Amino acid sequence: MQTHQYDVVIIGAGGAGMRAALEAGQRARTAVITKLYPTRSHTGAAQGGMCAALANVEDDNWEWHTFDTVKGGDFLVDQDAAEIMAKEAIDAVLDLEKMGLPFNRTPDGTIDQRRFGGHTRNHGEAAVRRACYSADRTGHMILQTLYQQCLKHEVEFFSEFYVLDLIFSEIDGERRTAGVVAYDLASGEIHVFRAKSVVFATGGAGKVYKTTSNAHTLTGDGMAIAYRRGVPLEDMEFFQFHPTGLAGLGILLSEAARGEGAILRNSEGERFMERYAPTLKDLAPRDVVARAMANEVREGRGAGPNKDYVLLDLTHLEPAHIDAKLPDITEFARTYLGIEPYTEPVPVFPTAHYAMGGIPTTVETEVLASNDHVIPGLFAAGEVACVSVHGANRLGTNSLLDINVFGRRAGIAAAAFAAKAPWVDLPESPESQTVAMLEGMRSRDDGERVAEVRRALQETMDANAQVFRSEATLKQALADIGVLRERFERVSVQDKGKRFNTDLLEALELGFLLDLAEVIVVGALERKESRGGHFREDYQNRDDVNYMRHTMAYRTVNEDGSASVRLDYKPVVITRYQPMERKF
């Protein structure tokens, strides 16, 4: 075992982690621990854009952006946080440009902007051009640019190191952050990182579902690790299903396609979004579009041999325009489905895309221990966190913004905390629990296969906790998860070695997914209303009287040693905008 000591340890090297590292690294001794090489983080998969009311191409301002974010999130957004994000958006984009990000340009050389779902002029009047972009590779450019800046500033990375546990020490009856336990994939060795500040920036958890736009590695590690150590998780029942995943595969075709004019059609060729959202049509928020698509399929108007998808039609767009603005996603259609988007519509269906919920934080990115206490020294930013700027449904281009605004804030806050906080002693053998977990898994001789348990989990989540939910389906999912937990206790891995044992790590990742699936389903079961990404067939309306509040899920250990989810609630911060019915 090796021990390291840093003022600030950042876990994750996606957009949020590296943006934090650029700030913390210039103020305090900082290390970034990441299970992937930085440029392999899933931020690189983001396509469409990052929004900011730059007003480069038409009239716009941050107040309109705040309103859209709040309304798009079905009023579960904390409005103080949304306002900060919309205001700081402008500098966040300009900072990236100064770091070298190659944005697309207007004829007069400023950053070009385009339309995206839910972003409007003057409180919903019409779609506005607010998304700054770099073709359909905006996330790739953000990830590369931040990595390049990290190289310039000599940020210290521990790549292919998996953080598996968070260490707290009790001081005067208060939980204090002491560091993390990590596993070096190359050697199988355990490393303890002692730190004054720990920043979680581990991204999303899309692999809870079978059909997803998320990478294999997005297994919600940070959320689950924190949850296991008693940190609550907020609003986990809100998961975004993106309308346009390649049918059967889940690979994303960005909303930018619709922003550039593509149209959704059913088997009858009808532009069905006109019926569901007369004003914004195909550019209504994602939850509205995804449900409309699923409904078309349910009512028998799906396309294809099994009538189980709808069509994204780009055929009326000029091929040159498609090549200039959407080169990558049209290539996905060609490569993976053999479809030529110039001439044929592309089969699409909703795909699990984004976790609105996560580790609850203040606007300074401090992690909450409860509704009104923070955990000193613990911070979170990016998809792993819930500030909450996305509420019940995230608007497109608001996540690349979130990771930059709150990633930056996390880096600054973590360094500031480290500058004034004393060192906390590590508890005795902080790694023992992790070692026991690893050895238990490695030494079990014969048992269940990880892949089978994972597949069963993903299938029940797709079938029972996706776009449409009801008490019956959610109870089914919960029962299935219970059975899968027992099977997980018997999981064994075939690779017994030390070096690059990805077999072992996949097993641990499955453990994280099981914990999170349970939290998602328990939260969804208790939320007897429909709001944003969470739609209950048995409670189809939003219920502001009973549910205008954030869910806070805590892990509790029962007397028999088993664990279960305890739910509590937190008020929503309302400043300017009173809840109203969403019409698009």
Add this chain to the structure above:
Amino acid sequence: MTLTAEAPVQDSPAAGAIPSFQVTLKLRRFNPESDTEPRWEEHTLTMHGTDRVLDALHKIKWEIDGSLTFRRSCAHGICGSDAMRINGRNRLACKTLLKDLPLDKPVVVEPIKGLAVMKDLIVDMEPFYSAYKSIMPFLVTTGNDPSRERRQSPEERERFDDTTKCILCAACTTSCPVYWSDGQYFGPQAIVGAHRFIFDSRDEGAEQRLEILNDREGVWRCRTTFNCTDACPRGIEVTKAIQEVKRALLFRRV
């Protein structure tokens, strides 16, 4: 060793057009904890229409032998994790559809060449990343930052568009015969990385970067074999980028 795994044909809409088929994978394996030298292993699998080489590798790992080791993350050609040698050519496993390969003979999968094999298909990436770092892959500017964005015309932006697409997968560098035989050569990716900044109208570090590339181990080692361009999964014209850097060096004109 030949193993066969049967799996139910998935009824995915996209798979409808192309039926399932048998494919044999011939894998180059090496685990330094148990093997003294690399060995070959074959598996015959039933796969479907839209399956890629990565799906076949996953099927083996998840259903037959959990110790088979490779890197992967995004599964759609965007993260650069899974460059490997497939039938003698460097490709991304997640972007190579099985149905596009000749299936009457085994599909041969090996680690990319020129970097030390750590286990099975995993190689040591550190030399590759250090080459990238050595060319100052970040925007270099002087003077104070402007208050708004730096201006750049669409034409100026277009000038270096091709090389901004790089995902650092190493397919180009590890397809280069010069790189295989000469451990010191930066390799094509580092030149692509430099090109991205040298031709960016906002950058002022071209002189320094060209100096680095003018080095003994730099751009002049390239013998224009075009392997790198063929290998690049992002369709970057790597050889052209190298030629442009060479020309810039000769004429010191960007």
